[in-house]
Amino acid sequence: MIVALEVTTSWYLALGAALFTIGAVGLLIRRNPLVMFMCVELMLNAVNLTFVALSHHLGDVSGQTVVFFVLVVAAAEVVVGLGIIVAILRRKPGATADDIAYLKG
């Protein structure tokens, strides 16, 4: 061991930033609606990681409570979103995000 590195809260925040960026880029470049949804989950997890890191840093459990609510909202979002995706793909099998442009005018 040359240097005794210490894992600080900033490391967790940097990892959360990297995870959020990967999720955002994936949301922008993928066209399969299911995979786009998974990228949204990645971004939510990045925010959860940030909340937990700051909760640990500040010694306040409220951050973990917020993560709990984020989990609930993510579950509701997945239920509704997958329902919409099922309704769309049942009518147009193999539809991608480019095919769902009915509001384009």
Add this chain to the structure above:
Amino acid sequence: MELFVFIVAAAVILTGALGVVLRSNPVHAALSLVQTLFGVAVLFVAQEAHFLAAVQVIVYAGAIVVLFLFVIMLLGVDRADDLRVEPLKVQRPAALVVGACGLGALLAAVLVGNPITGAHGQGEPNAEGEGNVNALARSLFGDYVFAFEVTALLLVIAVIGTLLLTRRPPRADADDEPELLP
């Protein structure tokens, strides 16, 4: 030891996240998502959020990813996408530029900016003696009990809405109901 845990978990998380974005098969992407979620759960344990680590594994890996896989199998879309198709020419370079700028801004704010200070909150302390679950329960059912009740309402509305949304039309000939989609 904590450094070792962090490095391994970060490698697991980032390879899983890249797998979600880069794997062409949606099933493989879902399994990479499980990998990422487990890595995040390990970091939750490292940050003494034991209850959230368990909930992360149960709710995310146990319910949400299973729902993803269920929809993939139900709709039969488990064939690989052709990732070389690029309908908008500038989309991927623009997305990479936006991502690089965002990551740079976030990392600059985190690493170069002021160290994290911030006053300690008014909420329950993350008590080490009595355990994480007790502190979280006192916060959730004390300070945030109204928000907790509202999430129950949210879940009920989501379930009912999904039932109405994915219901098949009653009859093919009874076309008095407007079609949701053309």
